[in-house]
Amino acid sequence: MKVLAYSLFSDFDISLFVSGKHFRLYEKFGAHLISVNNTDGTYFSVWAPNAQAVGVIGDFNHWDRSTHPLNRRLDSSGIWEGFIPNVAKGTVYKYSIRDFNGKEIEKGDPYASRWEHPPRTASIVWDTDYTWKDKPWLKKRPKLNALNMPMSVYELHLGSWQRDPSEPKRVLTYKEIAASLVPYILDMGFTHVELMPIMEYPYYPSWGYQITGYFAASSRHGTPQELMFLIEELHKSNIGVILDWVPSHFPGDAHGLYHFDGTHLYEHADMRKGFHPDWKSYIFNYDRNEVRSFLISNAMYWLDKFHADGLRVDAVASMLYFDFSRKAEEAATNEYGGSENLGAILFLKDLNEAIYGNFEGVQTIAEESSTYPGVTNPVYAGGLGFGMKWMMGWMNDTLKYFKNDPINRKHHHHQLTFSVTYAFSENFMLPFSHDEVVHGKSSMIYKMPGDEWQKFANLRVLYAYMFTQPGTKLLFMGNEFAQTHEWDFKNSLDWHLLQHPPHLGMQKTVRAMNQLYTSEPALYEHSFSHEGFEWITADDADQSVFIYIRKGKKAKDTLVVILNLTPVYRQNYRFGLPIKSNWKEIFNTDATEFFGSGKLNLNTLKPEKQECNGREYSTLIDIPPLGAIVLKQTK
Structure with a gap:
């Protein structure tokens, strides 16, 4: 037989x-x-x-x-x-x-x-056999991957991060990527990488977000075991690995999940619930038990067999609401007449309970753009159970503000202060992702106004603002050295730009910020709590100056962050001190090594008994043009 x-x-x-x-x-x-x-x-x-x-x-x-x-x-x-x-x-x-x-x-x-x-x-026909050598990482992962630790994520697309200069049309293998990516991440000081979808997908311009092979590492870069090698090499250097995961939709390719047995098996039969009009793809039927088993098993697979340390779940808002990207009259409703997809909500809760219940030290991160409440609340408390959520409102407001000519920023001051009013309603990650540098949105550096020097100064202070705000961080590849072109998935990043001082200075700035972020407990110990943040001045709109305090568990770790978002050099600027103490500048985006103008505060700042900003003691400081300063107490 x-x-x-x-x-x-x-x-x-x-x-x-x-x-x-x-x-x-x-x-x-x-x-x-x-x-x-x-x-x-x-x-x-x-x-x-x-x-x-x-x-x-x-x-x-x-x-x-x-x-x-x-x-x-x-x-x-x-x-x-x-x-x-x-x-x-x-x-x-x-x-x-x-x-x-x-x-x-x-x-x-x-x-x-x-x-x-x-x-x-x-x-x-293949297997997932592999002799792992990352046990030391897995043992300390619960501590290093915890919510009270720094998380600075480098998001990358494996096919276009680097390519073979002698054969630029060829994408690198997982092993070739490991040889250059691991030392680069170590040198730059990022704590994690996030890989855009590496599951098998047929259409390269989809960037991996239209998957047919949910359990297969993309063969464009090699075998499953070679992907395991890449992850293992990152782990050996204490670098966490987050995988983009797409349980929201799939393509209609004839060989894929669509109409699998001649019926709507994986997708919902009601196309108001089963078809995504923007992406021309099919939406999973979360009401079907077998489909939920398939998807949660898939999430577990990447954590189990590939030792992933987290999943960033794509397009969560599109799963939660039937009227996502649809006119109200074209949208389905649930059994109670509402727009919430109750099957998807049940699926996400089951997903997070299964992941956190079976794997120690992992995180799930929701890319979720709606105001759905409790995305990062525990399931037992009525939430969806995610570890973190992308802070899309912060990202949109911040980029809108920075696109303004500095002379007009005083009229938009609230765009930088508003996010703090809801910053602790969820466990937020602050993202500048691939979505912000494609489809005519321009590269990060060309979103910035002004001449060349001002563009780079603006971008340096933007990143300093991100790294010193509450929440974890995510930066897309190329942003760290001010890639000038929009991201092009068909070609390598423009690494040759690092021959030029402004771009090299930007890379040095991000490296220094990672070092600052990971070494100063005040910047990460209370990332998701009011305890870690306090304004000194949030209302100096006329001069576009923002000053705030970041706090750790110990008073001695307290930092003061000062932003000047105009090109005017603010000399002898008085501000109130949080503690009667001497203060020392430990970071300044205007340093010459960063391609700044070198307007630093080299002397110790001493407290004076003069009321300012509602505080008993104050001091004077020189704030560089389009600059950010970080101060720390000193004896």
Whole structure:
């Protein structure tokens, strides 16, 4: 017999799967290299409840539909399975499905751990075996990845961070990337990297956000084990790895999840709920238990098999609301007449409970742009259970403010002060991501007004503002050295810009800010709490000066941050001191090494008994043009 009756599923597995509570389906579904009756081969299983017949086709049987039919389980699970002898690792295959309507279709394996290099679309029999050497990292991860520790994230797209100069059209392999990325992140002082989606996807211009192979590392860069090597090398240098994860939608490619067995299996059958009009993609049916099991198992897979330290969950707002990006009259409603997608809300709560309940020291981060309450509140307290949420309002207000000519900034002062009113309503991450440097939005440096010197000074002070505000940080690749072009996924970053002093100075600034952020407890110990922030002056709109305090657990760690957001040199500027103490400038964006003008405060600032800003003691300081200063107490 060419296909032996065999199953990896117990009755308990089936009951968990159909109830939406099986979170390790990757151990059961897909292609598994095993031995049955002393014969090596591969066990296949796939969920296709409305199919009339399912078989395996591939290079091992000359793609003949008739030779290797799978057996349908006798229960109501809709699973087809069987063991095929002598099918070895590396075998290329698909599922041949006679669908609900009797049409013969070919599908890739939703649980395949490897796929062919696009544009080819077949799955490959593979394994996830790897001898990990990152145990020291995993042991200390709960401490280093905690919410009271610094998190400075470098977001990157593997295909365009660097390319081979001698062959610029070729993307680098995971191993080649490891050789240059690890030392670069170490040198720059980022604590984490965030990889834009590395799951297999067919259309390169989608940047990985339209996935067909949810359980497969993209073959564009190598094998699953080579991705594991990259993550391991980062871990060896105490660098955390966050993966972008897309449970919000998937493309309609013929070999993918769409219409998998001739019916709307993974996507919602009601296209008001199942189709995304902006992205022309299909929305998962979160009301279906088996779909929730699939998605949560996928999240667990990347944390389990690839030792990822966190997932940044894409487009959460699009999942939460039926009327996201739709006119009200075109949107569906829930059973109570509201716009909330109750199935998606249940899914996100189950997801976060499963992740935090099974993995120590990981984080989930929501890319969520709505005002949905409690995104980072625990599930038991009525929240969605995420660890952090992107602070989109802060990002939008900040960029709007900085685009203004400095002469007009006094009229927009509130755009920088307003975010503090809600800064502690969630655990916020402050992002300057890839989304801000594409589609005609211009690069970060060209968002800044003024001549060349002013553009760079503006960008330095913008980054200083981000690094000294409450919340964790995220910076997209190229932003750290003021990439001049918008991000182009087809080409490498413009690393040659570092030959020029302004760009080199910007890179040095970001390196110094990372060092400051990770070494000063006041900047991270209370990232998500009112305890860590206090204004000294928030109302000097006429001079566009902002002064605030950052506090750690110990009074001696207190910092004062001063921003001057005009090109006017503010000499002998008086401000109130939080503590009667001597103060020393420990950071200044105007340093000449940063391509600044060198207007520093080299002398110790001494307290004077003169009331200012409602404080008993004050002092005078010189604030450089378009500059940021950080002060710390000194004996």
